[in-house]
Amino acid sequence: RAGLGRAGPGSAAMSSGGTLSILRSDSYAELSQYRDQHFRGTRYDQERLLRKSCTLYVGNLSFYTTEEQIHELFGKSGDIKKVIMGLDKVKKTACGFCFVEYYARGDAENAMRYINGTRLDDRIIRTDWDAGFKEGRQYGRGRSGGQVRDEYRQDYDAGRGGYGKTVQCQ
Amino acid sequence: MSRRRHSDDSDAGQPHKRRRTSEPSEIEERLESLICRVGEKSNSSLESNLEGLAGVLEADLPNYKSKILRILCTVARLLPEKLTVYTTLVGLLNARNYNFGGEFVEAMIRQLKECLKVNMYNEAVHLVRFLSDLVNCHVIAAPSMVAMFENFVSVTQEEDVPQVRCDWYMFAFLSSLPWVGKELYEKKDAEMDRLLSQTESYLKRRQKIHVPMLQVWTADKPHPQEEYLDCLWSQIQKLKKDRWQERHILRPYLAFDSVLCEALQHNLPPFTPPPHTEDSVYPMPRVIFRMFDYTDDPEGPVMPGSHSVERFVIEENLHCIIKSHWKERKTCAAQLLRYPGNNKIPLNYHIVEVIFAELFQLPSPPHIEVMYTTLLIELCKLQPGSLPQVLAQATEMLYMRLDTMNTTCVDRFINWFSHHLSNFQFRWSWEDWSDCLTQDLEKPKPKFVREVLEKCMRLSYHQRIIDIVPASFSVLSPANPVCIYKYGDESNRSLPGYTVALCLTIAIKNKASNDEIFSILKDVPNPNQDDDDGEGFTFNPLKIEVFVQTLLHLAAKSFSHSFSALAKFHEVFKTLAESDEGKLHVLRVVYEVWKNHPQMIAVLVDKMIRTQIVDCAAVANWIFSSELAHDFTRFYIWEILHSTIRKMNKHVLKIHKELEETKARLARQHKR
Numbered sequence: 043r044a045g046l047g048r049a050g051p052g053s054a055a056m057s058s059g060g061t062l063s064i065l066r067s068d069s070y071a072e073l074s075q076y077r078d079q080h081f082r083g084t085r086y087d088q089e090r091l092l093r094k095s096c097t098l099y100v101g102n103l104s105f106y107t108t109e110e111q112i113h114e115l116f117g118k119s120g121d122i123k124k125v126i127m128g129l130d131k132v133k134k135t136a137c138g139f140c141f142v143e144y145y146a147r148g149d150a151e152n153a154m155r156y157i158n159g160t161r162l163d164d165r166i167i168r169t170d171w172d173a174g175f176k177e178g179r180q181y182g183r184g185r186s187g188g189q190v191r192d193e194y195r196q197d198y199d200a201g202r203g204g205y206g207k208t209v210q211c212q
Numbered sequence: 213m214s215r216r217r218h219s220d221d222s223d224a225g226q227p228h229k230r231r232r233t234s235e236p237s238e239i240e241e242r243l244e245s246l247i248c249r250v251g252e253k254s255n256s257s258l259e260s261n262l263e264g265l266a267g268v269l270e271a272d273l274p275n276y277k278s279k280i281l282r283i284l285c286t287v288a289r290l291l292p293e294k295l296t297v298y299t300t301l302v303g304l305l306n307a308r309n310y311n312f313g314g315e316f317v318e319a320m321i322r323q324l325k326e327c328l329k330v331n332m333y334n335e336a337v338h339l340v341r342f343l344s345d346l347v348n349c350h351v352i353a354a355p356s357m358v359a360m361f362e363n364f365v366s367v368t369q370e371e372d373v374p375q376v377r378c379d380w381y382m383f384a385f386l387s388s389l390p391w392v393g394k395e396l397y398e399k400k401d402a403e404m405d406r407l408l409s410q411t412e413s414y415l416k417r418r419q420k421i422h423v424p425m426l427q428v429w430t431a432d433k434p435h436p437q438e439e440y441l442d443c444l445w446s447q448i449q450k451l452k453k454d455r456w457q458e459r460h461i462l463r464p465y466l467a468f469d470s471v472l473c474e475a476l477q478h479n480l481p482p483f484t485p486p487p488h489t490e491d492s493v494y495p496m497p498r499v500i501f502r503m504f505d506y507t508d509d510p511e512g513p514v515m516p517g518s519h520s521v522e523r524f525v526i527e528e529n530l531h532c533i534i535k536s537h538w539k540e541r542k543t544c545a546a547q548l549l550r551y552p553g554n555n556k557i558p559l560n561y562h563i564v565e566v567i568f569a570e571l572f573q574l575p576s577p578p579h580i581e582v583m584y585t586t587l588l589i590e591l592c593k594l595q596p597g598s599l600p601q602v603l604a605q606a607t608e609m610l611y612m613r614l615d616t617m618n619t620t621c622v623d624r625f626i627n628w629f630s631h632h633l634s635n636f637q638f639r640w641s642w643e644d645w646s647d648c649l650t651q652d653l654e655k656p657k658p659k660f661v662r663e664v665l666e667k668c669m670r671l672s673y674h675q676r677i678i679d680i681v682p683a684s685f686s687v688l689s690p691a692n693p694v695c696i697y698k699y700g701d702e703s704n705r706s707l708p709g710y711t712v713a714l715c716l717t718i719a720i721k722n723k724a725s726n727d728e729i730f731s732i733l734k735d736v737p738n739p740n741q742d743d744d745d746g747e748g749f750t751f752n753p754l755k756i757e758v759f760v761q762t763l764l765h766l767a768a769k770s771f772s773h774s775f776s777a778l779a780k781f782h783e784v785f786k787t788l789a790e791s792d793e794g795k796l797h798v799l800r801v802v803y804e805v806w807k808n809h810p811q812m813i814a815v816l817v818d819k820m821i822r823t824q825i826v827d828c829a830a831v832a833n834w835i836f837s838s839e840l841a842h843d844f845t846r847f848y849i850w851e852i853l854h855s856t857i858r859k860m861n862k863h864v865l866k867i868h869k870e871l872e873e874t875k876a877r878l879a880r881q882h883k884r
Contacts (some may be wrong), residue, residue, distance in 0.1 A: 062286055063241070064248050068539045109770050110811060114670040118582040118631065121818075121855075125771065155539055156586040161635045163672065 070155040074170050080183070081173060091173040096123070096150050097143040099172040101189075103128075104163045104201030105136050115162050116142045120149020126180050132187030138202050139182075139189060141175050165201060240279050243272065247283050251297040253550075258297070259467045266304035273312060281312075281319050288320065289327070292338040293532040293547075295345055295391070300464040303349025307475035313351050317343075317478050328486050331493045337384050338532075343480065344388035347395050349465045350472045354399035356480040357392065358407075361385045365407050367485050368414040375418055376494035379441060381485060382414060386444050387528070390521045393448070394456035408452070415445050426499040428572045431616040435502040435518065443500045446519040460522035462552050500527075501569035503609060509558040516557065526557060530566040534587075538579050545590035560595065560602045564588075568606065571628060572621040581624060585631045603632075611645060614656040622660060623847055630667035638668060638680045649684055654845065658688060663847050666690040670811050693809035697765035699758075709758040712736050716762045726783045733759060733784075751793045759788060760801040764816075771815055778819055785825045795830035800839065810848035817852050821859055831856045 073092050081088045100112070109125050116122055121144065128139035144150045150171075158169040184193040186207040195206035204210065250265050251258055269280055287298050306313025320343060327336040343360075346352040367373075367381040385407070389396075397404045420439050424430070427437040438446075451458060465472060506515045516522035530548060537544035548563050570577050571584045592599050610617070610625055617625070633640060648657035669677045669690045677689055698704060699713035715732050724732075738752040759781075767777035778785065789795045799817065806812045820826045834840065835853050843849055 060286075062244060062248055062283075062290055064245075065290055065536055067543070070540070108673070109772055111671060111673075113771060113815065114667075114811065115631075115634075118585075118627075119580065121859075124775075127772070152580055152582065155541065156580070156582045160586060160589060164637055 068151075068155075070158060071151040076170060078173065080179075088173055092171045094147065095171050095173060096145065096147050097141055097172040097174055098150055098153055098169045099139065100142055101139045101168045101170070102165055103136075103138045103140060103167060104165055105138055105203060106201065107136070107138075107163045109140075111162060112140055112142065116153055116157060119152035119157060120144050120146060124175075126175055128182060128189070129180055130187040131181040131183075137182045137188040138192070141172055141180070142169075143175065163201065239272075239276065240283075243269070243276060243279060244283050247280075247287060247298075247301075248291070250301070251294055258464055262297070262300055262304060262464060262468075266301060266308065269301075269305060270308045273309060277312065277315070281316060284316060285319050285323050288342040289323065289335045289338055291532075291536065292341065293529045293536065293551075295338070295342055296461060296463050296465065299342060299345040299349050299351075300468065302346060303351050303465050303472050303475065304468060306349070306351045306478075307471050310476050313475070314478050317346070317352060317480065321481060321483065324483075325486065331491075333380055333495045337380075337387060340384045341388045341391060344392040344396075347392050348463065350475045350477055353477040353479050354396055356478075358396055358400045358403050360480050360483045361388075361396075361407060362403065363483055363485060365410050365414075368410065370488070373488045374492075374494060376497065377488050377492065378414065379418070379497060380494050382411060382441060383444070386411065386441070386448050387524070389448050390451065390458055390525050391461060393451060394458065397452075397456055408448075411445065415441060422497050423499060426497070426574045428499070428501055428574070428618055428621050429613055429616045430618075431613070435505065437499050437501065438518075440498040440500050443518070444524060447521045447524050450519050451521045458521055458525075460516070460525055460553060460557075498573075501572060502565070503568060503606065504558075504561045504565050508605065508609075509561055512558045512561075513556050514558075515561060522557075526551075526553070526562050527566055527569075530562060531570070534566070534570065535578070538583055541583070541586050541590050544587055545594055548591065549594055560599050563591065564599075564602050564606050568610075571624055572618075574618065574620065577624075581627060582631070585628055588632065589635055608644070611657065611660065614660050617656070622656070623850070626660065626663045626667055626847065630664050630671065633664075633668060634671040638672070638676070640680075642681050642685055646682075646684060649687065653687070659845070661685070662688045662690070666810070666848075669693070691808040693812065695765055695768040695805055696808065697805065698761055700765070708739075709736055709754050713758050713762045716758065717766065720763065720766055726781060729759070729781065729784050730787075733788075751791045751797070752788075753793075753797045756788050756794060756797045757801050759784060760798055761805055764802065764805045771812070774812070774816060775819055778816070778823060778825065782823060782825070785820075789825055792830060792833075795826040796834055796837070798826060799830060799834040800837075803834075803840070810846070810851075814848060814852050814855065818855060818859075821856060828856050828860045 073089065077085065077088060098116075100116075103112075109127055112125050112127075113122055116125075122142060123145050124141075124143045126141040126143075127136050128141075129135060130137040142150075142153070144153070154169055154171070157167075159166060161167070182188040182190070182192075184190045184207065186193060188203070188207070192202055193207045196209060198205050246265060246268065250261055254261055256264075272280065284298065284302060287294070291298070302313070302316055306316070320339060324336055324339045324343075327333070327339065343352060344357055347354050347357050364381040364385045368378040370378065393404075418441075420442075423437075423439050429437055500518075502518055504515060505518065509515060516526065530551060533547045533551065534544060537547055549559070551559060551563075553559070567584055567588060570579065571581065577584070588599075588603060592603065607629060614622060642661075645657070645661060648655070648661055651658050653659065653662070665677050665681065665685075665688060668680075674690070674692045678686070681689060699707060699710050704710060712732060712735055715735075716729065719728055719732055733755050736752065736755045736758055738750065739754055740751065763777050763781060764774065767773040785798070789798045798820070802813060802816050802820075806816070817826070817831060821828060821831065831852065835849055840849065
């Protein structure tokens with residue numbers, strides 16, 4: 043019988059030596075330094091959830107990026123269970139982030155490896171592990187209703203409402 | 213806290229300080245690191261690094277011999293792209309410590325046997341190649357290597373074994389010859405001639421019915437898509453004609469010849485290939501993908517010909533680099549570009565060819581498709597002045613040859629190209645492809661452009677696509693993905709079910725319950741009235757039409773809206789679609805509403821399968837129905853079909869696993 047050309051049924055668990063640490067490197071799929079400060083539970087709980095999560099936070103989206111576009115892009119690493127668009131708490135309109143939940147963690151890992159740091163709507167988007175969606179987390183936490191980063195930013199970003207909120211209020 | 217995660221810094225070492233205790237595990241880590249990194253960027257020459265490392269390892273042998281043996285065996289198996297670096301290292305160690313050399317060879321043979329036992333054939337090839345290069349390093353005596361190869365080739369005489377078994381042993385022999393052919397032929401020419409003649413007769417009599425299935429293009433021009441053993445055989449024959457002169461492989465051991473030729477060699481123990489068993493799974497045969505030749509880069513270094521052994525070695529090594537670093541895209545790109553021979557070979561062309569070879573590999577690529585897209589983007593970042601041009605040239609060539617390209621490969625080409633463009637503002641010289649406008653829209657080239665534009669639209673939005681193509685291409689532009697609601701206009705009020713649809717719309721907007729929906733739908737006449745079998749609820753296509761049209765129209769705003777609608781009215785769906793005809797009709801109505809938005813159809817079908825509103829059989833019947841015949845060659849249909857089959861497979865595997873686990877639990881219970 044012929045196999046599929048991939049590594050056969052034998053795994054890396056060979057008694058004569060497993061693998062090499064340089065080949066185990068998977069830095070794109072690792073946890074970042076960020077921890078959601080609003081998480082309810084211990085750091086330990088949070089990290090445990092992050093390590094088995096199938097949900098990614100996606101940031102630096104344009105306010106105009108649609109769920110359909112996100113579905114198309116993130117669908118390239120596997121079947122998507124759910125996309126939850128981030129909303130301005132006041133206006134209830136898209137405010138530049140979302141959550142993407144996969145059925146399988148491996149698919150989320152591939153998104154971290156190959157979709158993170160590439161472009162959607164001409165913007166470099168960033169993905170990070172998320173401990174899991176909970177009602178309320180779809181809203182921006184900035185004072186004006188959007189994301190915190192859009193409160194204080196000084197630059198002009200046409201895809202994110204122009205200048206930062208504090209700048210706009212000057 | 214910032215969300216920045218992946219840093220652009222290369223591995224900067226440990227972030228925290230370690231105390232300088234020489235714990236064994238630390239030493240082992242250091243040894244592994246030293247060994248793995250030899251040959252990487254350094255201020256000193258490779259030779260002096262190898263010399264230095266050999267000295268360090270020799271000194272550590274008394275205390276860490278088994279660890280060093282294990283590490284060296286592992287790099288032999290897993291870092292084939294650095295084969296000659298490590299064979300040289302082993303050669304130097306053998307010259308300093310004969311016993312160690314012997315133990316290493318024994319350990320390698322043990323590892324080889326184990327690999328073959330657990331079907332790790334790809335890694336086993338690396339081990340065989342390593343052993344053969346050890347002949348060049350005076351670690352293994354040439355005659356004993358020839359004897360091993362004689363045993364390999366004699367596998368082709370075995371009866372009642374799969375051809376792929378014989379293929380593997382043949383491949384292991386032939387693919388080692390670029391490294392060691394010269395030495396073996398010099399020492400044992402008669403035996404080698406005999407082996408080569410046996411090889412030739414095997415290759416003549418073996419079956420090659422797999423070739424048409426695996427070829428990316430059906431045409432032989434401009435480059436024949438050769439069966440992998442045939443191609444390798446041509447390469448070896450040419451190598452032999454060139455008196456085994458091979459000039460591409462970096463051979464650090466040549467610099468140490470005076471030291472190495474003083475070393476005592478070891479004989480390989482007689483190696484009997486393990487017999488074929490029920491559980492043996494050999495690698496699949498392949499077809500060699502070629503898209504470039506020396507005419508494609510007239511200004512640069514000459515690309516080695518398709519039957520040159522250099523081509524084989526370069527391709528093998530580049531594939532190995534991708535295999536080693538596929539999870540780390542920046543490292544992978546850097547390592548590919550660091551492949552030695554940059555000035556003598558058109559490296560960018562080799563890299564692009566090898567990447568497309570994997571992307572288009574049939575039946576499946578070795579890695580997930582999106583990896584290749586991102587890897588090519590990383591390569592473009594590292595070589596912005598040269599790689600994008602090669603990629604554009606490759607795209608042009610692939611476009612020119614669409615007529616004979618395997619449809620699955622065309623699909624992958626479409627997915628790659630559209631995703632790639634979306635990272636570069638969709639900039640492309642579409643006018644260069646105006647030739648496709650004069651063709652029948654169903655021909656490969658215009659079809660390809662249509663599908664690309666459709667996929668580009670999915671990653672952006674309709675108006676963007678209109679803006680990026682010349683006006684002449686509007687005939688190929690995708691439809692505006694809007695919902696078609698048949699009861700929308702007052703002018704449709706004569707349609708049966710129109711008033712119920714209006715009623716339903718109001719009810720749903722007022723958050724009606726499922727029961728209220730049912731009672732509204734009761735008023736819908738059944739066009740199949742005469743088929744009523746008296747059981748109360750029969751298949752009523754009009755009811756399905758009114759309900760599904762109305763609901764999907766109300767929920768048209770986004771995927772989430774539609775999914776919520778499916779969830780909220782799940783009970784209604786289940787009831788209406790209880791029969792097979794019901795399921796089929798639901799799918800038909802979904803199509804009618806969303807035929808301008810294939811992506812929406814795909815996600816709705818997916819959701820309906822997962823929530824068991826329709827089943828896989830219904831989807832298959834719908835796809836192969838005569839109503840959908842006009843869309844049969846559109847890729848979204850196959851996207852849906854493949855996705856459906858995948859879900860089915862996953863489901864079967866899952867419940868099979870649950871069944872096995874339950875059986876095992878039951879068995880354990882009985883034992884108590």
